[in-house]
Amino acid sequence: MIEVKGLTASFDDRQVLKNVSFTVNEKEIAVILGGSGSGKSTIFRHMLRLYDVPYKTIRIFDKDIADLNESEQLEFFMKLGVFYQNGALLNSLTVGENVALALEQHTSLPPDIIENIVRTKLELVHLGDAYQLFPSQLSGGMLKRAALARAIIMDPPLLFCDEPGAGLDPVSLASLDQLILNLRNLLGITVVMVTHEVSSILRIADKIIFLDDGVIAFKGTPEDALKSDIPVVKDFFSKGTGATLTTDH
Numbered sequence: 001m002i003e004v005k006g007l008t009a010s011f012d013d014r015q016v017l018k019n020v021s022f023t024v025n026e027k028e029i030a031v032i033l034g035g036s037g038s039g040k041s042t043i044f045r046h047m048l049r050l051y052d053v054p055y056k057t058i059r060i061f062d063k064d065i066a067d068l069n070e071s072e073q074l075e076f077f078m079k080l081g082v083f084y085q086n087g088a089l090l091n092s093l094t095v096g097e098n099v100a101l102a103l104e105q106h107t108s109l110p111p112d113i114i115e116n117i118v119r120t121k122l123e124l125v126h127l128g129d130a131y132q133l134f135p136s137q138l139s140g141g142m143l144k145r146a147a148l149a150r151a152i153i154m155d156p157p158l159l160f161c162d163e164p165g166a167g168l169d170p171v172s173l174a175s176l177d178q179l180i181l182n183l184r185n186l187l188g189i190t191v192v193m194v195t196h197e198v199s200s201i202l203r204i205a206d207k208i209i210f211l212d213d214g215v216i217a218f219k220g221t222p223e224d225a226l227k228s229d230i231p232v233v234k235d236f237f238s239k240g241t242g243a244t245l246t247t248d249h
């Protein structure tokens with residue numbers, strides 16, 4: 001689904017990604033980890049094509065994303081769901097209207113069909129009763145779930161999540177994780193996520209890509225990460241006190 005090969009990136013002559021390579025397979029949940037400034041967002045932005053991408057470094061949906069023509073670019077963006085940390089819902093619109101936006105902009109579906117699709121997606125994230133509510137009337141956990149419904153409204157095969165659990169209490173975080181797992185298990189969505197939450201990583205990641213100062217320090221399963229002797233990886237996971245590893249996802 002995603003193949004990053006020898007990606008190097010610089011800002012003002014300073015290399016911030018050095019020869020980064022990894023793959024994400026279909027239906028996998030891959031977590032990109034690393035300390036502040038290690039290059040996680042820079043990788044993310046390259047995969048979303050927000051930065052110029054060097055040729056032959058990133059293949060997504062089996063195409064070199066630096067080499068897409070205009071219609072292929074549109075097709076590419078329509079197949080991506082993006083879930084931002086702050087949810088980014090518009091406060092002047094109801095939850096239903098927020099979630100409907102992309103369908104209204106990118107399809108010619110009639111309003112009653114759009115409403116049905118929106119209601120189905122809200123049910124999927126356990127927000128069936130929030131259709132008419134405004135974002136200001138939702139709790140932090142509900143806002144995240146509404147943002148998730150919006151990210152998947154176009155049925156994207158690939159979902160990018162930028163610190164989706166930031167600011168949530170442990171119970172809301174666990175329930176958001178469960179929803180993301182459900183999306184993968186029930187709908188077969190591939191997920192790439194940046195998160196710092198150790199409990200989340202151990203609950204849902206199939207694969208960890210650990211960055212240290214622009215270089216991949218570790219790639220592998222959470223089980224192997226927990227056993228790793230690499231100092232930065234060891235340090236990171238030793239701080240996740242009380243986290244337990246579940247492998248039944």
Ligand SMILES: Nc1ncnc2c1ncn2[C@@H]1O[C@H](COP(=O)(O)OP(=O)(O)OP(=O)(O)O)[C@@H](O)[C@H]1O
Binds near residue numbers: 036038
């Ligand atoms: N637009 C930019 N211009 C100049 N330098 C940048 C720019 N974006 C990122 N950097 C630098 O690149 C390095 C990697 O930044 P990046 O935002 O990718 O790290 P990160 O791992 O996402 O960090 P954080 O966890 O704090 O968000 C940092 O040293 C940062 O200062």
